[in-house]
Amino acid sequence: MKIDQIYTQCLAEAAYYIESGGEAAIIDPLREVQPYIDMAEQNGAKIKYVLETHFHADFVSGHIDLAQKTGATIVYGPTAQPNFEAHVAADGEILYLGGVKIKVLHTPGHTMESSTFLLINESGKDYAIFTGDTLFLGDVGRPDLAVKTDLSREDLAGHLFDSLRDKIMPLADDVIVYPGHGQGSACGKNMSAETVDTLGNQKRFNYALRHDMTKEEFVKEVTSDLVTPPQYFPKNAVMNKMGYESIDEVLAHGVIPLSAKEFKQSIHKNKALVIDARPKEAFAEAHVPNAWFIGLDDNFAPWVGALVTDLKTPIVFLADHGREEEVVVRLSRVGYDNAIGFLEGGIDAWKDAGEPVQSVEQVSAQEFEKLYSKGANVLDVRKESEFKSQHIEGAKNFPLDFINEHIDELPKGEKWYVHCAGGYRSMIASSILKARGFKVVNIIGGFKALVEDTDLPTTEFKEQVTML
Structure with a gap:
């Protein structure tokens, strides 16, 4: 046996x-x-x-x-x-x-x-x-x-x-x-x-x-x-009960290399969502405008499932070379079977084609400490339970899990300094907020760095949680 x-x-x-x-x-x-x-x-x-x-x-x-x-x-x-x-x-x-x-x-x-x-x-x-x-x-x-x-x-x-x-x-x-x-x-x-x-x-x-x-x-x-x-x-649960498309077919139409021109056309023609699955540092440096960062090197599939509200959403994506099939497989694990291709040559091919790129502004914890004293707005995208446990005094709790439900409650005219526990979730949140017209700055290293590398005041458990 x-x-x-x-x-x-x-x-x-x-x-x-x-x-x-x-x-x-x-x-x-x-x-x-x-x-x-x-x-x-x-x-x-x-x-x-x-x-x-x-x-x-x-x-x-x-x-x-x-x-x-x-x-x-x-x-x-x-x-x-x-x-x-x-x-x-x-x-x-x-x-x-x-x-x-x-x-x-x-x-x-x-x-x-x-x-x-x-x-x-x-x-x-x-x-x-x-x-x-x-x-x-x-x-x-x-x-x-x-x-x-x-x-x-x-x-x-x-x-x-x-x-x-x-x-x-x-x-x-x-x-x-x-x-x-x-x-x-x-x-x-x-x-x-x-x-x-x-x-x-x-x-x-x-x-x-x-x-x-x-x-x-x-x-x-x-x-x-x-x-x-x-x-x-x-x-x-419904897919598991009712049936679904074969994984072979999902891979056949998902792992398709697209030139920069084809990639751009696919975005507009199919109203496709761009998911950038590269490391967060690479995304922050340069990415396709309005792309969402959801990196492969963490809980990729669950975060796609939590944030992309329609399973049938057409998806085009960027990934490190050799990991394109992994993206499609991991999307399919949570029912996102409508991947329709990836950017061949990655962000370099996009730039070589003369297409514009965006970046995410970032600050270190120490740099943020100086800004905090001047009244910077802090957006903590950790779970409510994490926030309750300990958070930076004055921070607003805005859990990434429910960003879609509450995004209209966030004032657009202000700049938000975003953090999570270590940096992965805050980069996701920053990418989504930026794609929707918000001014955001990602705090490198997240709450861990803010606590260990600064003297910022923190507030521990409270019955009432400030949430937008």
């Missing part, structure tokens, strides 16, 4: 490869499926099952492409109603994979079709559970992300309480827990940085598995302090 966890840091997502006796199962695969096919071929195995723990909201799964390319059967738990050929398993149903068994445990709560897959080894012993978003390490799945349901989040949380007590907690302490996500995912509130643990440890340290917790206490705990999920979540 072989188990591999394939963890993708950008999405904080874990897919799994299970193999026994020349047969393999893939659990919750990402959109690009060739790596799973290659893994099976290298091990001389045939992919028999694609197991989906639920209709994912935070990414588009590769289940349909993987099944079509390998002949594998897509499996969901009870109550799932996919719009494509799949096996909807019964609660307690056994799937045979080589010399091992996989038992389907219906664990509704995160969503009503949510299921956990219990791996029973060759000796007949319960060995591991693949919990999807039912149980995380240190947390449980949010009860407010289900696709179109008449149930309230409190109703779903009640189902989740029962699922954990009836299906998960009775299992032995030495059973290994393989969750669907780790720290950084918006599918939970307080996930651990670890990605594998024993159920016994979770029973001891996960608040949601406390043996003396009442259902009322559980419901209150898991439904409190839930921030609004990214706007793309329900759209991805």
Whole structure:
């Protein structure tokens, strides 16, 4: 028996490869499926099952492409109603994979079709559970992300309480827990940085598995302090349920080199959004006018999903040479399948064609300290919770997550000095604000530099948060 966890840091997502006796199962695969096919071929195995723990909201799964390319059967738990050929398993149903068994445990709560897959080894012993978003390490799945349901989040949380007590907690302490996500995912509130643990440890340290917790206490705990999920979540859940364009087709029309002239024509003809995925320093120095910076070297896909409000938006992009396909793949992971080409030769080709460029004005923390004393406007684009923890006195909290919803509340006539924690989010915010006509200056190094390299006054936790 072989188990591999394939963890993708950008999405904080874990897919799994299970193999026994020349047969393999893939659990919750990402959109690009060739790596799973290659893994099976290298091990001389045939992919028999694609197991989906639920209709994912935070990414588009590769289940349909993987099944079509390998002949594998897509499996969901009870109550799932996919719009494509799949096996909807019964609660307690056994799937045979080589010399091992996989038992389907219906664990509704995160969503009503949510299921956990219990791996029973060759000796007949319960060995591991693949919990999807039912149980995380240190947390449980949010009860407010289900696709179109008449149930309230409190109703779903009640189902989740029962699922954990009836299906998960009775299992032995030495059973290994393989969750669907780790720290950084918006599918939970307080996930651990670890990605594998024993159920016994979770029973001891996960608040949601406390043996003396009442259902009322559980419901209150898991439904409190839930921030609004990214706007793309329900759209991805629908794609996972209804189906989508093959990744091969997405790559075919997305990884197309465009000359500067063709790039410019594509922007105007298609009303395309320009995304610049290069490092933030390169973007600040020179970029195509009105481009949005969302760099590949951080949480690229989730930020695209949070900020680009229409999945069908035509996208043209810039990237470092050799990373063009990576951009299209990572866009497709969150359902943005309408990339239509990249600027061949990058910003140099654009400038060589005589096209204008823009730059982002920047200041160091020390330089900003002098400006602050003269009344400079500070825009803190970190999350509200980060701002509450500590912020520069007088700063306005304007979370990047919700910039589209609140941008009309920001006065356009003033210059704003923008910062986040370290510089990535503030460059995104600066690019969007600049593209919409605001005067912005990015503070290099973000809040970390402001605290460590200056004597600026800071304010810690307050009940009332100043937000535009």
